[in-house]
Amino acid sequence: MHAKKDKLSLFLFIDAFGWEVAQRHPGFLEGLIQDSKPLETILGYSSACDPSIISGLTPAEHRLWSSFYYDPEGSPFKWTRPLRFLPNAVLQRGRVRNRMNKWIKGKCGFTGYFQLYSVPFEHLPLFNYAEQKRIWEPGGLPRGKTIFDLLAEKSIPYHVHDSDVADDIRFERLMADIQNQRIDFAYCSFGRLDALMHAVGNDHPDIGKLMHWYDGKLRALLEAAEENYHEVSWHVFTDHGMHNIAEGYDLISDIEALGLEWNKDYIAFYDSTMARIWFLDEKARAPILEALTNHPKGRILPDKELKELGVYFEDHQYGDLVFLMNSGIQMVPSFMGAKACKGMHGYHPSDADSHASISSNRPIPPDISRINQIHGLMLTELGLTKNVDAL
Numbered sequence: 001m002h003a004k005k006d007k008l009s010l011f012l013f014i015d016a017f018g019w020e021v022a023q024r025h026p027g028f029l030e031g032l033i034q035d036s037k038p039l040e041t042i043l044g045y046s047s048a049c050d051p052s053i054i055s056g057l058t059p060a061e062h063r064l065w066s067s068f069y070y071d072p073e074g075s076p077f078k079w080t081r082p083l084r085f086l087p088n089a090v091l092q093r094g095r096v097r098n099r100m101n102k103w104i105k106g107k108c109g110f111t112g113y114f115q116l117y118s119v120p121f122e123h124l125p126l127f128n129y130a131e132q133k134r135i136w137e138p139g140g141l142p143r144g145k146t147i148f149d150l151l152a153e154k155s156i157p158y159h160v161h162d163s164d165v166a167d168d169i170r171f172e173r174l175m176a177d178i179q180n181q182r183i184d185f186a187y188c189s190f191g192r193l194d195a196l197m198h199a200v201g202n203d204h205p206d207i208g209k210l211m212h213w214y215d216g217k218l219r220a221l222l223e224a225a226e227e228n229y230h231e232v233s234w235h236v237f238t239d240h241g242m243h244n245i246a247e248g249y250d251l252i253s254d255i256e257a258l259g260l261e262w263n264k265d266y267i268a269f270y271d272s273t274m275a276r277i278w279f280l281d282e283k284a285r286a287p288i289l290e291a292l293t294n295h296p297k298g299r300i301l302p303d304k305e306l307k308e309l310g311v312y313f314e315d316h317q318y319g320d321l322v323f324l325m326n327s328g329i330q331m332v333p334s335f336m337g338a339k340a341c342k343g344m345h346g347y348h349p350s351d352a353d354s355h356a357s358i359s360s361n362r363p364i365p366p367d368i369s370r371i372n373q374i375h376g377l378m379l380t381e382l383g384l385t386k387n388v389d390a391l
């Protein structure tokens with residue numbers, strides 16, 4: 001038996017393991033958890049939540065919110081213009097789309113998470129893409145620092161997941177780093193639960209099986225950590241929960257029925273739960289406002305509310321107007337997908353099903369209430385103070 005290393009801090013992220021989902025699986029890490037609580041999420045998708053967790057900042061501060069935004073001059077996709085002549089039936093096929101995705105990501109020089117989803121090719125040159133760099137390494141944010149900048153500055157040896165490999169490989173690699181005592185800190189994200197719940201909803205028997213699998217993997221990991229380190233602190237957490245989808249709704253048709261001209265009067269990006277609209281001609285504003293005010297399937301988010309949620313952008317980078325679908329209603333089709341899912345997130349953070357969660361073998365301070373404050377917990381574990389992280 002080799003000598004133990006001093007201390008290990010583990011931050012283990014299970015995508016979409018929200019508070020409501022966690023309550024349905026009380027056996028998960030039972031006996032090991034000392035404290036757990038719900039956390040408020042950030043309006044948006046992982047593209048908004050992940051950078052907030054690792055920086056402590058809101059999207060308005062670090063500038064990453066949704067994936068695509070209107071920026072015809074700065075668009076890295078201008079060269080894709082000829083692709084609009086390819087037949088849509090071919091482009092929407094899964095395998096073709098996957099290859100195109102890799103090819104476009106490479107040609108644009110993106111290192112971050114990139115998904116074309118179902119963005120129509122003819123519209124791509126109108127948009128820019130927010131998460132161009134890999135956020136899981138130093139220098140990943142457009143503005144502000146992440147925990148990875150600080151780890152690098154302080155030369156603290158750490159482990160971070162590789163987004164391109166499956167969860168079981170991520171466990172294996174983290175396990176190897178723990179057994180070899182190569183690290184003092186780890187941030188490891190796991191994605192299978194999110195993918196499963198998008199496909200089957202938030203309350204399917206397969207979720208119990210998957211949580212059992214995670215339980216086993218995590219127990220083995222924590223046991224190895226105890227064997228190799230004198231002191232082990234761990235947090236298991238997530239960025240958001242999951243809603244069951246009750247219905248799909250075609251909001252694009254509502255906008256198109258107004259008879260306004262695309263790319264002359266307005267531009268819109270249709271995320272699966274949000275429509276973000278830019279007015280190119282002032283005459284488009286009144287009819288669009290009228291169509292979306294008192295809409296039965298969702299509502300316009302006023303600036304005051306966007307500010308409170310930390311997603312108000314003074315320059316309207318992500319849209320002049322943000323329309324959020326009512327919970328459980330998915331925009332179908334959208335630029336994120338042509339078909340309805342069984343589960344979706346990206347609804348209002350005040351819903352119970354939106355809530356994130358955190359569990360630990362340590363008491364969780366009462367002032368930790370929103371996911372971006374997990375960053376403060378990481379600093380505390382590393383013995384760093386908050387003012388190190390000034391913008």
Ligand SMILES: [Zn+2]
Binds near residue numbers: 198345
């Ligand atoms: Zn998801």
